[in-house]
Every structure is written in C-alpha cells, then in structure tokens.
Amino acid sequence: MQILLCGLVLLAAVAGGQAQCMTRDDTAINVTNNQVVYISSSHDFAVRLFQKLHPECQGRNLFFSPYSIWSALTLAFFGAEGDTHSEMAQAMGLTGLNKVDVMRAFRFILFWQNVELSDKIDDAGKNELRVANRLFFDRRQKVKLCMKELFHNEIEMVDFRKASEEARQTINAWVEEQTANCIKELVPPGYVDSNSRMVLVNAAYFKGTWVSQFRPNETQLAPFHSSKEDVSMVSMMQQEGTFNCGPSEPLQAQVLELPYLGHQISMYILLPFADSSLDVTISRLTPKILRGAFEFISPGEVNIHIPKFRVEEDYELSSVLSDLGFERLFNGSTADLSGFSKSGNMALGNALHKAFVEISEEGTEAAAATALLDNRSGHPSRTEQFICDRPFMYVIYYKPTHTMLFMGTYEHPDVEAKESGESEEGDF
Numbered sequence: 001m002q003i004l005l006c007g008l009v010l011l012a013a014v015a016g017g018q019a020q021c022m023t024r025d026d027t028a029i030n031v032t033n034n035q036v037v038y039i040s041s042s043h044d045f046a047v048r049l050f051q052k053l054h055p056e057c058q059g060r061n062l063f064f065s066p067y068s069i070w071s072a073l074t075l076a077f078f079g080a081e082g083d084t085h086s087e088m089a090q091a092m093g094l095t096g097l098n099k100v101d102v103m104r105a106f107r108f109i110l111f112w113q114n115v116e117l118s119d120k121i122d123d124a125g126k127n128e129l130r131v132a133n134r135l136f137f138d139r140r141q142k143v144k145l146c147m148k149e150l151f152h153n154e155i156e157m158v159d160f161r162k163a164s165e166e167a168r169q170t171i172n173a174w175v176e177e178q179t180a181n182c183i184k185e186l187v188p189p190g191y192v193d194s195n196s197r198m199v200l201v202n203a204a205y206f207k208g209t210w211v212s213q214f215r216p217n218e219t220q221l222a223p224f225h226s227s228k229e230d231v232s233m234v235s236m237m238q239q240e241g242t243f244n245c246g247p248s249e250p251l252q253a254q255v256l257e258l259p260y261l262g263h264q265i266s267m268y269i270l271l272p273f274a275d276s277s278l279d280v281t282i283s284r285l286t287p288k289i290l291r292g293a294f295e296f297i298s299p300g301e302v303n304i305h306i307p308k309f310r311v312e313e314d315y316e317l318s319s320v321l322s323d324l325g326f327e328r329l330f331n332g333s334t335a336d337l338s339g340f341s342k343s344g345n346m347a348l349g350n351a352l353h354k355a356f357v358e359i360s361e362e363g364t365e366a367a368a369a370t371a372l373l374d375n376r377s378g379h380p381s382r383t384e385q386f387i388c389d390r391p392f393m394y395v396i397y398y399k400p401t402h403t404m405l406f407m408g409t410y411e412h413p414d415v416e417a418k419e420s421g422e423s424e425e426g427d428f
C-alpha cells in the first residue's frame with residue numbers, strides 16, 4: 001500500500017500544479033495512448049542503439065541497458081528547452097507529446113513495475129528489480145521550484161565547485177547501492193570538476209531466478225564457435241523441458257524464452273540459423289519484428305545448451321547518441337537545459353554507461369547505470385534442439401510494460417573470461 005500511495009503522489013504532482021513547469025498548454029489527455037507512444041518510442045530507440053553499438057564493439061561482447069539510457073535521456077528531456085527540446089523530441093519519437101504527457105508515461109512505468117513486483121513477492125521472492133533516478137546539482141544552482149516538486153527526493157545537491165571529488169564519490173556510492181555493488185566507479189576521476197553543474201543518473205539492477213533451473217552437475221565444457229576459425233571451450237549449461245520456442249524467419253533465427261520466477265520477466269535468446277549469422281539477425285531487427293518474435297513462439301519440448309558467462313562493459317555514448325539525433329544535447333554552444341535551473345544554461349558533455357551481467361545455473365544477475373554529465377514456421381513433434389554453440393543475442397524483457405531492460409550479444413568467450421579474471425571452469 002505504501003508503494004501505491006507514493007506512485008499516486010508522483011502522478012498527481014504531474015497532473016496538478018507542476019504543469020506550468022513543462023508546458024503552458026496542458027490539456028486533458030489519453031494517458032493510455034501516451035504510454036503506448038512512449039513505450040513504442042523506447043523500443044525504436046533500443047533497436048537503433050543496439051544496431052549502432054554492435055559494429056563498434058568488434059572483439060567484445062555487447063551488453064547494455066537501453067532502458068537505463070532511455071530513462072537518463074528522459075530526465076534530460078524534462079529540462080530541455082527551445083531547439084534542444086525539439087531535437088530531443090524528434091530523436092526520441094515523442095513529437096506528439098508534451099512534457100507532461102511524457103512525465104505521466106515515465107512515472108506510470110516505474111509505478112507499475114513497483115506494484116507488480118511487490119504483488120508477486122510470494123512467487124518471486126528470489127527476484128529483484130530496482131530502477132532509480134537521481135539528479136545531482138551543484139548546490140549553488142537555483143533549481144526551479146517546480147523541478148524540485150516534480151522530482152521530490154530524486155534531487156541531491158552536492159558541491160561540485162569546492163568538493164568535486166567528494167561529489168564524484170557520492171554519485172558512485174549511490175550507483176553502487178542501487179546496483180547491489182555490481183556497478184563501481186561509474187564516474188571515473190576527472191569526469192567531474194569545479195566547473196560541473198549537473199549529473200543525471202539512472203541505475204537499473206535485476207537479479208532473477210529461472211523458473212526451471214539448470215543443474216550444476218550437468219554443466220560441462222563444450223566448444224563455442226565464435227567463427228569457423230575461432231573455437232573456445234566454455235562451461236555449457238544444459239537441460240531439457242517444456243519452453244516457448246520457435247523460428248523467426250524475418251530474423252533468420254530460433255527464439256527461446258527462459259522465464260524467471262513470477263513470469264513477469266523473461267530472457268529471450270535469438271540464435272541465428274546455422275546457415276545465417278548474428279550480423280544478419282541484427283541487421284533485420286525492427287521493434288515490430290522483435291516483439292512478434294517474442295509473442296509468436298509456442299511451448300514444446302526443447303533441449304537447451306547455453307554458456308554460463310559473465311560480462312562487464314562500459315561505454316562513453318555521447319558520440320553515438322549525437323549520431324542518433326541528440327547532437328545539440330552534447331554541444332556546449334547549442335544545448336539549452338535551462339528548464340532545470342534559473343542559474344544559466346547547462347550542457348551535457350559526457351554520457352557514461354556501465355553494464356554487468358552474470359548468467360548461471362540458478363538465474364541471472366544484471367545491472368547497468370547511465371550518467372549524463374554536463375559539459376522457419378511450424379514446430380516438429382520431436383524435441384527441438386537449441387544449442388548455443390555460436391554467437392547469439394539476448395534480451396531481458398519486462399513483459400507487463402514491454403520494457404527492454406537489458407540487451408546483449410555473446411560472441412567472444414575468451415574476452416569474457418579475461419575480463420572476469422576467472423577461467424571457464426571457475427565458479428562464477
């Protein structure tokens with residue numbers, strides 16, 4: 001009940017006196033339609049970002065949280081004005097919504113996740129999903145009253161000017177707490193200084209237990225073919241049971257759903273056909289095709305082999321995001337984020353993102369944080385074989401709000417082993 005009341009207070013704040021902070025023409029709207037537009041736009045952004053990042057991560061295992069990055073950009077959207085606001089609305093696919101519309105949809109998704117997961121606590125006691133936002137401002141910034149009311153306890157004032165290192169440590173400590181110590185040092189030394197005025201941060205953490213767990217004594221070393229010439233030995237988990245599985249001809253891949261306890265969140269694995277490739281699957285991705293691939297698979301007997309792995313990646317995304325249409329936001333001479341403060345204009349200089357995932361017999365632990373710093377159809381009757389012995393992609397998906405929490409590829413076991421500091425036979 002406490003979570004429900006908090007959610008209602010936040011929604012009421014947007015619908016009430018705060019409207020003038022965001023638009024001068026706030027009228028009655030269809031909230032459900034706004035949610036659909038906002039979620040659909042986030043899917044489009046996730047796929048575009050995935051397709052943009054993958055070719056730039058050659059030799060690495062791509063893993064990131066599109067939801068965390070999208071949420072951080074949404075925070076910036078609320079403070080954007082003028083041409084910066086127009087550009088962001090275009091890049092995010094939100095031109096038909098005003099800021100109040102977006103805030104309602106943004107808050108509703110967070111509210112729904114909290115309520116749904118609290119309701120499922122008896123069934124999913126071993127699952128945990130945390131999503132949190134924080135806006136760190138220099139204590140000398142005159143943050144607008146309406147922004148303080150909108151973001152309530154999500155705003156924290158720090159002393160960038162006289163204690164920038166202490167402020168950096170405060171930001172990193174908050175991220176570590178929100179991600180159960182999975183994400184450390186999101187903001188490295190030197191990324192904030194006495195000239196910093198604002199850091200917008202989103203953190204996402206998920207720890208889930210499979211509905212059908214793999215047996216550790218059945219995990220064994222097996223070959224993984226990164227390419228025809230590059231073969232590594234990996235710890236391959238395996239089990240046979242009833243799972244949603246099927247082919248996606250548009251993506252030239254087999255699709256498998258591995259649900260977590262509570263059935264609210266699932267991992268979907270897209271394994272390219274043997275005569276295709278991961279590059280082909282990724283090139284064919286669209287939000288509509290991807291969601292169709294998730295929805296049109298059906299239950300059947302499946303023999304599953306999946307590598308046990310751990311990946312940690314970090315990215316500086318300002319250049320990538322600029323290429324995706326957010327150019328003004330990261331240009332100090334053109335950015336307009338005056339919606340946040342009366343103390344003069346601010347611009348974003350960096351977009352830092354760090355993500356972590358560990359897949360084991362029991363389940364999955366994943367975390368990510370983003371900081372925006374100023375300056376074949378039909379099913380055979382036989383058992384389906386789903387053997388992940390070659391590059392594949394995966395999505396951790398929150399089904400009630402159709403949210404792509406995390407996305408990644410597994411292509412290079414040797415890189416993963418080196419980064420984790422453990423051998424393939426080691427206990428992750």
